[in-house]
Amino acid sequence: MNFKSNNLSSKHNLVKYNNKLNFINEHNIKNLFIILLILILLICIFSLSKIMLFSKNPKNIVNSFEKCIENSNVLALKNLLYCNDNSLELNEKTLTKFLDYLNENPSYKIHIIDHLRHQSSLKNDTNEEKELFNLKKSNNNNYKIFVKPVYCTIHTPIRDTNITVDDNTLVTSNSNDFNRILGPLFPGKYKFTAIYKNNFTSVQDNLDFDFISSYKNSSDFNIKLLQDIQNNMVLVHGDFPEAKIYVNGKCADILLEDSTYIGPVEVNSKIYASININGIELKSNVCTYDGYSKDIYLKFDDYILSSPTFTNEEDIKNQITSLVKDYLNNLPNAINNNDFSYISKYLKINSNIYNEKLNFINELNEKKMTYYIKDINISKIELDNSKLNFVVKASETCSITDTEGNTINKTYNIKYFGSYDKTKSELLLTDLSLY
Structure with a gap:
């Protein structure tokens, strides 16, 4: 009897011990979890404060900017830049192109870094914006390099002109004397191309424009393409209003009755008109464009116009x-x-x-x-x-x-x-x- 009683007592004590041990373990785990959270929070606060302190010092921003250029670090560069116009995308393609520009133009790279260093040495934020890139405080009172976006007005004198920027189609002009504002653009060098095609000719105008080197305290620019095309436009009319105009044997899909300017017409091009009357193809005189004449009259000989011969x-x-x-x-x-x-x-x-x-x-x-x-x-x-x-x-x-x-x-x-x-x-x- 005593043996059984002792055995039961031992089991009871063991259960109590295990319960106590489980309680201690659970309590320790909770405490450990809380401690870890506190440590993580402290690390975040420390890191954030360090970043904030880093961003409070304008010289740190300039130094980081210079390192980004040296290492071609696009991601780090993106964190240093800011633009008030949210429609300007500071993406990898844009920033890579900017870094390439700086490497291709070392004098400007030195100039802009010196400019930013000068701004970082000023005791007060003067908000001077003499350049396209300026060191300023952002909304959270941290320093950033502010990018001044550029805008341009693209002009072409003739409708149906296809305009591209860096080989990306921008717009097709829908009128003569066409204007379109383009922007915001990240400052840099861009290739503008205008292509005009019709049934008898094709003309292309290319313009490489450097917004940075062209910047003179203004970020608005005018890009004029195909400006000389008007010099080779010719007003063509003649005896038969319904006759079609041909240039170098190719139909211009324009009738004489339209009395409109056609072109551009290359020097020494052959211009004439043709009309079919009762199955008979009549052709006007052929005019050779001399590069100077602006008004051409295509004449069907009087004997052809009045002849009773031409019926069928x-x-x-x-x-x-x-x-x-x-x-x-x-x-x-x-x-x-x-x-x-x-x-x-x-x-x-x-x-x-x-x-x-x-x-x-x-x-x-x-x-x-x-x-x-x-x-x-x-x-x-x-x-x-x-x-x-x-x-x-x-x-x-x-x-x-x-x-x-x-x-x-x-x-x-x-x-x-x-x-x-x-x-x-x-x-x-x-x-x-x-x-």
């Missing part, structure tokens, strides 16, 4: 057929009567056929020969693109009788060449050849 291709061929047949039917009268006027009205004066037939008539008359046309067959009529020049393939059978009554019958395959003569406003024959 079938009508033209009918008129050509009548021309050749009338000429051949009157050729015997001209020979047998020794009167060139019977056929001269069908021939262009001083052309090959004109001179040849004049000699032919004189020759046959000297030999007292008579001449008759027995058959005429026109096999083909060819027109060029302008419908102003033509070739006729014909076969003709004729008889020639001499003074003794001997008659010779001959058949010839002849090509007749002709064109529309503006002086007479009619179709005329100009040449012939056997084929």
